[in-house]
Amino acid sequence: MRKIIVIIAILCALALVGCSNKSGSSKNADGKIVLEVASFQGGFGLDFFEYAAREYEKLHPNIKINLWGNPRVWEQLRPRFVRGDVPDLTWPGWDMDVWSMVVEGQVLEMDKYLETKAYGSDLAWKDTFYPSLLDKGKYNGHYYIMPFNNNIFGWWYNVDMFKKHGWTPPKTYEELLVLCEKIKKTDIAPMTFQGKYPAYMLQGFFYPFAISAGGLQGYYDAENLKPGAWKSPAFLKAAEMIAELRDKGYFQKGAMGMSHTESQMEFVLGRAAMIPCGTWLGSEMKKQLPPDFHMEYFNAPVLKDGVGDPTVVLCGVETWIIPKAAKHPDEAADFFKFMTSLEMAKKFVVQKNTLMSIKGSDEVDLPPTLVAPAKYMNEATTTYGTDYGDWYRTMGKAMEEAIASLLNGRSTPQQCVDRMEKAADDCRKDKSIPKHKAG
Amino acid sequence: MSSAAKRDKIKTLILFLSPAAVLYSVFFLFPMAQAFYIALFRWSGMSPNREFIGFANFKKLLGFEMSGGATVPTDPMFWKALLHNFEFMIISLVVVIPLALFIGSVLSRKVWGSGTYRALYLFPNMISVVAVAVLWSFVYHPQFGVLNVLVEGVGLKPPLNGWLGEPKTALFCMIATSIWYGLGFYIVLLLAGIQSIPSSYYEAASIDGAGSWQQFKNITIPLxxxxxxxxxxxxxxxxxxxxxxxxxxxxxxxxxxxxxLLTYLYQKAFSESDFGYATAIGVMVFVLIFSISLVSLRLMKREAVEM
Structure with missing residues (x-):
């Protein structure tokens, strides 16, 4: 009997310890402010952020930074946000719905910090970012979500294969059709894609084609849920272009069933000549890349007589936030400002093989795969993104389903855009979904 | 038994049962009750803020609306997912149970190598489901998959979108994999039952002139x-x-x-941050499993034959 009571008591004690074991940040024994920084641990790892933390501590001896992270950090962060025990600064990773957090008032407004002077510069911190990338994090006229590295999304081609056959990357859709016909005559598939994840095909084919056919404003109208925008003539034209590529057999057989890595492997192995992907392609396939493999980025081909600006590039940023309930928001903002200083940003570009959202950070000895994307970025009049997918997640999924059904031959172009319009319509009519503004 | 002794017995029972009852309540009953409760809210799962919306989630999940002159479900994906689960269920039932019974009866005979076969059949079940899924993804791979080679070998064309990308084949490919994965478990389960039937029953039956099928139907199945x-x-x-x-x-x-149903639930919860709705799907899954199990047990009610 006594034994049972002892066991129950121990269990209760353990449960209480478990409940009270908060990993929160505060002051430690020697009076230092302890900042908790939680980061997604993806292809970039955590080492750079660790390095930045140690450098920052040297500049600010009264601060100690506890940095932690893992590849599924959002799973740990979600329940912590629900119970209000949050880190001071976080990159919560791609599966965290940061926009819901913004809308629900969980994220700190950054406006006052952005007006302060940037590290190592006379400019205001705000002015060190590419404006269109910083604006991605705006809601109701205020800044909430901060950009860090910048992923540019476009097409890639196999340089040696193109050289060997005397092909050149197509600038226009018309050139693309001619090129694909030539490639098809060899045993190589002109194009492959990440069929299991239809977002790649929206970003790789559909939006660039639609913007070329109808201009960027037409795309913003669609993001802003303007009635009829998703089935506009430009969007229908884009769907027809994809259907033409499909029907002419320019996509690799079986691509619809391939994951991102499987299709990228097909490209690396030289069984497909081109693939749409972001600038992370090089680092994602690093281990599989043969040493003599050369690939290069180019913007998706545009219509010869298209009305859209051919220089615009599709960008996505990795997002950092400071939770509103952070214990040390000022220090967290200052540390993030340090991480995004030009000096640190340049180091990140070189060490981690990615571009950054900081102007001038590409003025370094760039890795070969980033030279072309950086050039396109600097020549672009503006950038655009697929932010609607983060704002309206259910609608975003519906768009993916629509493009998948076009690519697998279940939908005609008209049916595809009708489905998209219906999804936008459902989103527009749902008053419970807070609306955002693009453009 | 005196009333004092009875009371003592009840006390002891309570004492011994309470740890299990507490654990069961904390880790099973309470989360389940909480799930029913969360299904009544609109909740992103990102903050403590949630809005009570009554049965709106269930209404959307199970409701119908007029669209273009036709009555359509308000959430067509839920019904499609449900249909896919039923396809999984019906095909698995039709294939797995008869096959497991047949193989189980064969392996119960002392034939040469039956021990090895038993291990072989159970083998897939010992691998993690993730490994099995990855392994079979290679079998179905559109470029170097074994299935493509086989199909092309007999002069047929594999699907243009790949086995797992083609709407007509994707689900059936996964059902085939799940059957391969699960069959061994059911064989072992039924084999254990078959082996517990005394061989004298079969001997007596064969003396009386019963053939294999009659023995199977009249001895194995009832027992x-x-x-x-x-x-x-x-x-x-x-x-x-x-x-x-x-x-x-x-x-x-x-x-x-x-x-x-569960992949849809996962999408709603984690990709679309709609925890209330996802929980409503979870509640429906519970209701579905509970009612189908109950109905099937009732339908199969038949006196078990005592050995």
């Missing part, structure tokens, strides 16, 4: 009926609860053709 019922209900529960295999093999793409 393993309880285990068979268990196997069927277990298979039903497993096919409604299917998640890992689909998640790894196709990540539920193309969604309209491969979503199951």
């Amino acid at each position: 393993v009926w309880d285990i068979l019922k268990l196997a069927i209900v277990y298979l039903i529960i497993n096919t409604i609860n299917i998640f890992g295999l689909v998640y790894v093999m196709t990540d539920a793409h193309p969604t309209e053709h491969t979503h199951t």
